[in-house]
Amino acid sequence: MPELPEVETIRRGLAPACVGQTIQEVRVREPRLRWLVDPGLPQHLAGRRIESLGRRGKYLIFTLEGGDRLLAHLGMSGRIRLLDAPLEPQLHDHLDLLLASGWTLRYHDPRRFGAWLWWPAGQATHPLLSALGPEPFDPVFTGAYLYRRSRGRTLPLKAFLMDGKIVVGCGNIYAAEALYRAGLRPSRPAGKLSRKEADRLAQAVRDVLAEAVVQGGTTLRDFAGAHGEVGYFQQVLKVYGREGQPCHRCGSTLQNLRLGNRASVYCPRCQR
DNA sequence: AGATTCGCCTGAGAGC
DNA sequence: TGCTCTCAGGCGAATC
DSSP: OOOHHHHHHHHHHHHHHHTTOBEEEEEESOOBSSSBOOTTHHHHHTTOBEEEEEEETTEEEEEETTSOEEEEEOTTTOEEEEESSOOOOOTTEEEEEEETTSOEEEEEOTTOOOEEEEEOTTOSSOHHHHTOOOOTTSTTOSHHHHHHHHTTOOSBHHHHHTOTTTOSSOOHHHHHHHHHHHTOOTTSBGGGOOHHHHHHHHHHHHHHHHHHHHTTOOOSSSOOOTTSOOOOGGGTOSSTTOTTSBOTTTOOBOEEEEETTEEEEEOTTTOO
16 A cells, blocks of 8 residues: 555656656556546657656656646555566556656556546646645654644544645554554544644654655555565554554554554554 | 545455 | 455545
């Protein structure tokens, strides 16, 4: 499940093969993704040069010469692989970008929660990005910021952290890990956060995500980078997926509670 | 407005 | 073997 570190890993893997390259052809085999792929997309992209590959939260942004953009989101199960030849597509290989260099960028997504969206240059902001909160590594993302935004909120801290309007990039895995590092219980109402705890939480979010980027993300089932390489952060996970196992810090049995239909593993002793 | 639930999807695993 | 059920979850939309 690609969260910020996985998307960043893919971006870094793709960039050297994409940036400066011309898109020769686009093949859409299955347009029914999160939103229907614009039938005009192949036309829009053919013959265009990719100027840069950026990231905003969990979105990849391909900027083309002239300022038009292509927005991609991997949803739950999306993968992008670089192939040195356009091999026979397999089940769930929904979309290909064929580059003039001979490389093929192939999108694979069994659950089809992902998206590929055309974003014309004339449109200054994209509606999916306009309401997003700061990047976790942005200097504005601080304890003071988290403290201010959490005032008056009653929802659980975990849901608060996973809200992209508060901060981007934190999905179920990294929200759970950050809360463990900060010693905060996932169910705690966000508004009850003290100023000091807000500092700890902001630091924990930054640290967890930064470390995960260094490790190349978390490979639990099938996440892989652009070249098929796996991530290593799963070896660092302290709570996610460890229900019933002992806390690495105090030995207590880790508990799982369901918050808004999502698994939330925590240590009942270390997290208050 | 904030909080909560739903819906979109398929694959893996459990249980029978 | 094969069926049914549950769970996984990003995130926008709908509802309370």
